[in-house]
Amino acid sequence: SQTIHQWPATLVQPVGSPLSLECTVEGTSNPNLYWYRQAAGRGLQLLFYSVGIGQISSEVPQNLSASRPQDRQFILSSKKLLLSDSGFYLCAWSSRRDSPADTQYFGPGTRLTVL
């Protein structure tokens, strides 16, 4: 069965510090991968998605970036965090080979607080 991991689970960072969040998927190959942010009391905001290694689509211009160095690894980064970057970051995967509906499966999330 497929499993998705995210770490760290919780992170407190000062303004201006760098960020690296990691997501890995097990039990599937060539997944579509997604990064979302969910601010307190708000909906899911799609940040990036990737259909393959090195292929990244950015949905929202900001100081965040994403990379996919391996088939089942997706990394979210920032060089300098802003207060507005605080939120709940979720990684998700889907398999369009198996589902044209793009049914997505989510990881446990990383709660980021920027102080």
Place this chain on the structure above:
Amino acid sequence: QKEVEQDPGPLSVPEGAIVSLNCTYSNSAFQYFMWYRQYSRKGPELLMYTYSSGNKEDGRFTAQVDKSSKYISLFIRDSQPSDSATYLCAMSRGNTPLVFGKGTRLSVIA
């Protein structure tokens, strides 16, 4: 007009009540419809999936799609305190990323 509209609630009901959660959408090309449940501080989990119009039942949950009205619903029968969560609708045209509603927060009071 947003592609997907969902009342954020909160919705508070007594245990045992029938709950109706709804979303409206504007893009007639959507043909795949999903409901996710998200407990506090957890990632969303897929609850129901429906293709095109019609009903789908799974235990106490029923998903309903009315494409002519661009309206989808999730019904929860005999609601339990463990159903207290945020429910997000999501939809897709197919081979494109899902579009999510903002979620409705539900509280079932014992």
